[in-house]
Amino acid sequence: MNRKREVQSxxxxxxxxxxxxxxxIRGAVTLFKEKGFHRTTTREIAKASGFSIxxxxxxxxxxxDVLYLVCDSIYDExxxxxxxxxxxxxxxxxxVTAIGHYYGLIDDMQDEFVVMYQxxxxxxxxxxxxxxxxxxEMVSLFEGLLADCAExxxxxxxxxxxxxxxxxxxxxxxxxxxxxxxxxxFTIEEFIELQTQFLLQGMAGEKITIQGVK
Amino acid sequence: MNRKREVQSxxxxxxxxxxxxxxxIRGAVTLFKEKGFHRTTTREIAKASGFSIxxxxxxxxxxxDVLYLVCDSIYDExxxxxxxxxxxxxxxxxxVTAIGHYYGLIDDMQDEFVVMYQxxxxxxxxxxxxxxxxxxEMVSLFEGLLADCAExxxxxxxxxxxxxxxxxxxxxxxxxxxxxxxxxxFTIEEFIELQTQFLLQGMAGEKITIQGVK
Amino acid sequence: MNRKREVQSxxxxxxxxxxxxxxxIRGAVTLFKEKGFHRTTTREIAKASGFSIxxxxxxxxxxxDVLYLVCDSIYDExxxxxxxxxxxxxxxxxxVTAIGHYYGLIDDMQDEFVVMYQxxxxxxxxxxxxxxxxxxEMVSLFEGLLADCAExxxxxxxxxxxxxxxxxxxxxxxxxxxxxxxxxxFTIEEFIELQTQFLLQGMAGEKITIQGVK
Amino acid sequence: MNRKREVQSxxxxxxxxxxxxxxxIRGAVTLFKEKGFHRTTTREIAKASGFSIxxxxxxxxxxxDVLYLVCDSIYDExxxxxxxxxxxxxxxxxxVTAIGHYYGLIDDMQDEFVVMYQxxxxxxxxxxxxxxxxxxEMVSLFEGLLADCAExxxxxxxxxxxxxxxxxxxxxxxxxxxxxxxxxxFTIEEFIELQTQFLLQGMAGEKITIQGVK
DNA sequence: TATGAATGAGCGTTCATTCAT
DNA sequence: AATGAATGAACGCTCATTCAT
Numbered sequence: 063m064n065r066k067r068e069v070q071s072x073x074x075x076x077x078x079x080x081x082x083x084x085x086x087i088r089g090a091v092t093l094f095k096e097k098g099f100h101r102t103t104t105r106e107i108a109k110a111s112g113f114s115i116x117x118x119x120x121x122x123x124x125x126x127d128v129l130y131l132v133c134d135s136i137y138d139e140x141x142x143x144x145x146x147x148x149x150x151x152x153x154x155x156x157x158v159t160a161i162g163h164y165y166g167l168i169d170d171m172q173d174e175f176v177v178m179y180q181x182x183x184x185x186x187x188x189x190x191x192x193x194x195x196x197x198x199e200m201v202s203l204f205e206g207l208l209a210d211c212a213e214x215x216x217x218x219x220x221x222x223x224x225x226x227x228x229x230x231x232x233x234x235x236x237x238x239x240x241x242x243x244x245x246x247x248f249t250i251e252e253f254i255e256l257q258t259q260f261l262l263q264g265m266a267g268e269k270i271t272i273q274g275v276k
Numbered sequence: 277m278n279r280k281r282e283v284q285s286x287x288x289x290x291x292x293x294x295x296x297x298x299x300x301i302r303g304a305v306t307l308f309k310e311k312g313f314h315r316t317t318t319r320e321i322a323k324a325s326g327f328s329i330x331x332x333x334x335x336x337x338x339x340x341d342v343l344y345l346v347c348d349s350i351y352d353e354x355x356x357x358x359x360x361x362x363x364x365x366x367x368x369x370x371x372v373t374a375i376g377h378y379y380g381l382i383d384d385m386q387d388e389f390v391v392m393y394q395x396x397x398x399x400x401x402x403x404x405x406x407x408x409x410x411x412x413e414m415v416s417l418f419e420g421l422l423a424d425c426a427e428x429x430x431x432x433x434x435x436x437x438x439x440x441x442x443x444x445x446x447x448x449x450x451x452x453x454x455x456x457x458x459x460x461x462f463t464i465e466e467f468i469e470l471q472t473q474f475l476l477q478g479m480a481g482e483k484i485t486i487q488g489v490k
Numbered sequence: 491m492n493r494k495r496e497v498q499s500x501x502x503x504x505x506x507x508x509x510x511x512x513x514x515i516r517g518a519v520t521l522f523k524e525k526g527f528h529r530t531t532t533r534e535i536a537k538a539s540g541f542s543i544x545x546x547x548x549x550x551x552x553x554x555d556v557l558y559l560v561c562d563s564i565y566d567e568x569x570x571x572x573x574x575x576x577x578x579x580x581x582x583x584x585x586v587t588a589i590g591h592y593y594g595l596i597d598d599m600q601d602e603f604v605v606m607y608q609x610x611x612x613x614x615x616x617x618x619x620x621x622x623x624x625x626x627e628m629v630s631l632f633e634g635l636l637a638d639c640a641e642x643x644x645x646x647x648x649x650x651x652x653x654x655x656x657x658x659x660x661x662x663x664x665x666x667x668x669x670x671x672x673x674x675x676f677t678i679e680e681f682i683e684l685q686t687q688f689l690l691q692g693m694a695g696e697k698i699t700i701q702g703v704k
Numbered sequence: 705m706n707r708k709r710e711v712q713s714x715x716x717x718x719x720x721x722x723x724x725x726x727x728x729i730r731g732a733v734t735l736f737k738e739k740g741f742h743r744t745t746t747r748e749i750a751k752a753s754g755f756s757i758x759x760x761x762x763x764x765x766x767x768x769d770v771l772y773l774v775c776d777s778i779y780d781e782x783x784x785x786x787x788x789x790x791x792x793x794x795x796x797x798x799x800v801t802a803i804g805h806y807y808g809l810i811d812d813m814q815d816e817f818v819v820m821y822q823x824x825x826x827x828x829x830x831x832x833x834x835x836x837x838x839x840x841e842m843v844s845l846f847e848g849l850l851a852d853c854a855e856x857x858x859x860x861x862x863x864x865x866x867x868x869x870x871x872x873x874x875x876x877x878x879x880x881x882x883x884x885x886x887x888x889x890f891t892i893e894e895f896i897e898l899q900t901q902f903l904l905q906g907m908a909g910e911k912i913t914i915q916g917v918k
Numbered sequence: 919t920a921t922g923a924a925t926g927a928g929c930g931t932t933c934a935t936t937c938a939t
Numbered sequence: 940a941a942t943g944a945a946t947g948a949a950c951g952c953t954c955a956t957t958c959a960t
Binding site for chain 2: 944
């Protein structure tokens with residue numbers, strides 16, 4: 063399994079750690095979104111979190127820990143939401159619900175997702191691996207759902223097509239967070255509706271051939 | 277129009293400027309890909325370019341200029357390729373050709389595209405605007421093609437659906453550069469084939485309704 | 491006289507102060523020996539002493555106080571030992587006994603002596619002066635013993651030679667603590683024996699002249 | 705052999721490196737003597753050297769490098785002086801000359817020696833090893849000279865006594881640098897004269913026994 | 919009395935940029 | 940036009956010390 067990395071803290075009171083880190087994550091996300099991880103200083107993070115630089119370092123060991131904490135908290139939320147869905151076996155209906163929830167989550171946590179996608183490359187190796195694994199878990203979840211649909215005959219997709227479709231789906235989710243400036247005219251509901259349509263049709267229809275294309 | 281930003285140089289000889297900047301871009305892309313813009317030092321760029329730090333600064337004014345030069349050169353290439361296509365009016369066939377060329381280009385310039393998407397946020401405001409405009413030009417090109425298809429009745433899409441489809445298309449292109457680690461099993465030809473299929477079916481089929489979904 | 495510096499404590503109970511400071515000294519010596527005064531943190535001292543950082547500061551005012559306490563405790567021990575000797579008047583025999591006891595003490599408290607010699611320069615001015623005075627007392631004790639021997643005719647030494655011999659003696663003691671890595675082959679008994687021999691012969695013999703030396 | 709550690713510099717001009725490092729060493733020795741290695745900041749070193757903090761770091765990689773450079777320069781000087789002596793085979797006369805030169809050197813470079821002895825423990829492991837080896841070379845030189853004297857019958861010393869005498873000699877040298885405050889009344893010539901006397905008598909005389917000493 | 923979370927001055931180090939040669 | 944030594948602002952991080960509980 064994908065073992066959670068421990069972020070060391072010299073403070074012992076666990077609930078205090080949780081509270082301070084929540085402050086930290088909130089402050090850091092705003093800053094990272096605005097200026098990026100590298101242009102944000104630890105002093106700024108401390109200030110935005112509402113405490114001093116010294117206190118910040120009571121709860122983390124390195125600046126990168128803050129970024130990791132941000133990424134980790136996103137996946138905690140993702141899991142919380144999906145667990146609430148209580149999925150057993152995939153079907154077109156379940157898939158559509160899952161997509162809706164996933165895109166809804168991204169809408170709720172736009173800043174966090176943008177930060178994660180833009181800045182995760184600055185994570186130390188092991189933390190990056192952890193985050194990528196989490197991402198893969200997410201994609202696999204969709205793959206599983208699609209595979210169930212394929213098995214039950216609801217959709218006709220080869221294994222490769224399933225893989226691609228799952229990534230496709232995942233990436234379109236990112237698009238909502240990333241390209242808001244380009245999608246100002248859409249509500250999240252419209253976006254979900256249209257994306258779902260595209261996807262279902264893309265999977266369902268007959269193969270199409272255009273003649274004369276290289 | 278989107279006016280090209282001038283990057284100041286204290287050197288007069290235009291052809292020398294072009295030569296040195298080409299060296300610079302080649303060196304910088306590799307470094308930016310490997311370590312990101314912020315972790316790359318100007319000294320490293322100079323070294324990778326084959327000249328001294330002093331010389332580097334004869335051809336640019338700030339480190340960000342290098343990033344801008346990289347981004348700009350990508351779009352020069354994009355334009356060169358698309359101009360060669362000599363498109364007049366859109367049709368499904370033309371659209372499919374354009375997609376193929378676009379994805380092919382991304383495949384050829386993977387490193388450059390990754391750098392651009394990952395690091396462009398570090399550009400100074402005006403340069404970022406310029407690059408985003410370039411991106412919008414690209415998306416608009418696809419929108420134009422799709423609109424032509426809609427007009428001629430080849431596809432049935434509302435204006436909003438056209439916008440979304442164009443972005444969709446554009447983002448799937450990025451995916452090829454970005455998520456290569458997840459798409460190791462695919463060749464670029466397969467990828468183009470499958471993506472095109474998805475798109476065409478997604479646009480062509482009847483609307484699908486899943487009942488019981490919120 | 492050399493007045494003992496008061497180290498402030500906010501705790502009133504004198505016996506508790508003594509107990510806590512003893513814990514502190516034991517912990518600190520080990521740490522100072524291992525990593526030096528500057529590389530040792532107050533938190534580490536607290537931990538090694540068996541109490542919290544807050545408690546540590548109930549018994550001292552500054553980190554340097556700990557160092558002072560260490561140095562002071564060494565001289566307390568030195569005095570305790572020499573008082574037990576109950577010296578009245580010097581003679582060669584008494585001198586030899588004193589040397590033996592002094593070197594034996596250094597052997598027993600090697601770590602403490604090394605710390606004192608290596609780190610005492612980090613003491614605040616007045617504390618350093620106090621410690622240097624203590625050291626001078628020690629040297630004077632030997633000077634006194636030597637002077638007695640000179641007076642009684644047991645050795646032939648000018649006042650200047652006495653001074654130098656006393657320092658000599660003192661410094662050779664330090665050597666035992668300091669250069670243990672170079673003296674692995676010697677036992678403390680051998681060392682005392684040989685040093686005493688050297689000293690006595692050095693003082694007793696006829697003056698030697700080497701001709702032709704500039 | 706004891707390979708010289710390379711201290712990295714980003715400057716290429718070797719003679720400039722030598723010049724700047726000489727400035728650095730001169731400045732640093734004064735500061736280290738005054739306040740110790742740990743209490744001296746790199747900015748102070750830069751200032752005392754006559755250049756900026758940025759320039760300082762063009763010639764070293766870490767603060768510890770400065771300390772190493774100081775220690776290394778001392779032994780360069782030691783070697784230069786001893787090589788000039790052109791010793792072939794030991795004799796009492798040669799030994800006395802060597803001692804005189806060694807103590808003379810220490811007198812000339814008092815500050816440097818004090819810094820080396822007080823602060824070398826702050827060197828990184830490999831550098832410390834290098835310096836200790838240099839020290840051992842020095843001691844061995846005296847051991848060699850003494851062994852030659854023993855062989856030729858000029859002195860009667862067992863191998864162990866030779867070892868101890870060499871260390872003894874070496875440590876008395878340190879004393880001159882270290883305990884100047886206690887030896888204000890002596891000139892270096894007196895000191896050399898008396899120490900040599902002590903040593904020669906210590907080695908030459910008959911064994912002395914004090915009765916009644918435990 | 920004992921605790922440990924909070925503080926912020928200060929440190930070592932980096933690196934974009936300049937400019938004399 | 941090319942070089943690379945010099946600069947210093949700014950960063951990440953530490954740790955002695957305080958003080959509310």
